[in-house]
Amino acid sequence: MIKLKYFAAVRAAQKSQRPVAEMPPFDIDRLRAKGLASRIAGFLFNDPRWLLALLRRFWPNLAFGNFLLVTKGVDVRDILERGDEFETPYGPEMAELARGSNFILGMQDGAAYRQMKSAVLSAFPPAEVEAAVRPIAERHSRDVMTRASPGFDAIGGLMKIVPVRICRDYFGLEIDDETEFADWSIALSALFFSDPTASPTTRQLAIVGGDRLIKVIDRSIAAIRERGGKDERPLARLVALMDQGRLSQPDIHSIMLGMIAGFVPTNVLAGGNCLDVILSRSDARQAVDAAIAAGDTGKLDRAILEAMRFKPIWVGPWRYTARDAVIGQGTRRERLVKAGTVVMPATLSAMFDPEIVQRPNEFDTSRPYRDYMVFGHGIHLCIGAEIARIQIGECVRALFSKPKLRRARGRAGKMVNVGAYPASLKVDFERSPLCRTVDQSMVTVVCPIRRAVPLDAVRDKVGALGNPAIDEVG
Ligand code: HEM
16 A cells, blocks of 8 residues: 655655765666656656546545545645645654754745745745846757757757856855756755655655755855855845844745755746647747747747646645644545545646636637646745746747757657656757858967067968968978
8 A cells, every 4th residue: 555755754754864975876867767667657647638538527535554645626725725734744744854943835824834934035035036047047048059969859958957147146155066956956856845755765866955955055155155246136235134134044044055955946837838738739839939020028938838837847735734623625536634644736727627717628828827737836836936937038039049949850859757856858950050160170370470570570470371371280
């Protein structure tokens, strides 16, 4: 019988946790699923909407072990609005990885939650994102795509890199190796959000990844202090709050770990999935192409949001039932959920439930915002949605600005995952004539010049070699 990790297995793993120094070398590929069974599961569940539609109709609350999958849209919303009965279960591991301080997504509503949320919002105000993050996202997306050649890996080379550069240029983190930084954050996210059965491998990777990220955070704090000057970026703002005694060092670790793990892996996942949808559905592709051709950012955002609905980051978030609770009250599916049950309110299912969403299977960029649960629902609604919208929007714009962009042929053009996270998807496009490579050689010749020779005479001699210098040089 399947038993999900909240919370007995989490406590057991924490108790027997060995120090970082004893962990195997960090290798994100250890998250890669192996074997035929996982391939078949990947094929069946790549787009589980058919299965969720069946469940909604015949078995809206599916229980096995200590797990309950809830698929009816009204029940999904209801559960996510009842945070005191259905708690977020990420807290014990978030606090462990941050060495003592919990993060908002691991907390329930209350004074501590509100205090930390207000610190996070004052350091990362969504209102400044358009002006502060758009130019960074745009510049890096354009730079990456200017250098790209056909066969380009749109996930490893773009979707995974641009969020890291925003962590560097906007958050204010000192990052050495972009891919390593992304992989550490993916390891952390995997432990928090995609490790329901407490895999020892996932834990080992997260412990090492978390340790490396804390070192990056501490190094970045030290650099802020060394520079001393005015720094109006999120990390520097958090340091100022610490200096005023409003935050502790573990609080800063917790906030930064949470904002990094909430950002890089989630955007790789959301951006990768959304790209997969745009490249698979002609309606999505047309919407994106039309928005880019018109230079209409609002339209592009709507097309991306709608693409995300078709393949969101997960089937749904995790919740832990703190005390006995009734769901679907007064309906035929009314059910008592026992304390201790791990519940997944399936937001993916809710977004395709015709009882709450009109014509759910149509790709429609003019839906009301209430139809979307890609960024969650209720008090833990994503606070990074603005950053996500802008970063993914700029990546998609730069990518689809390449003429005739399409999947690479064969397996390279299919999305490959490492664990739950997209790792590669290669694309082809037509190179512009100016970018075609030609064979060139450049030779630098250094020769001594006697002081008495006038500079112009030397210039004349060099000029006489011609440009290009195709004659034999004696
Ligand atoms: C497209 C990308 C993203 C998606 C799809 C996404 C999705 C979500 C979802 C579904 C939740 C709710 C989780 C739950 O209820 O269990 C959430 C919460 C959260 N997200 Fe995001 N997210 C994205 C990007 C980001 C970014 C870029 C950041 C930070 C820079 C971020 C930071 C957070 C935080 C801090 C919370 C918790 C808020 C709270 O507890 O009050 N997310 N996100």
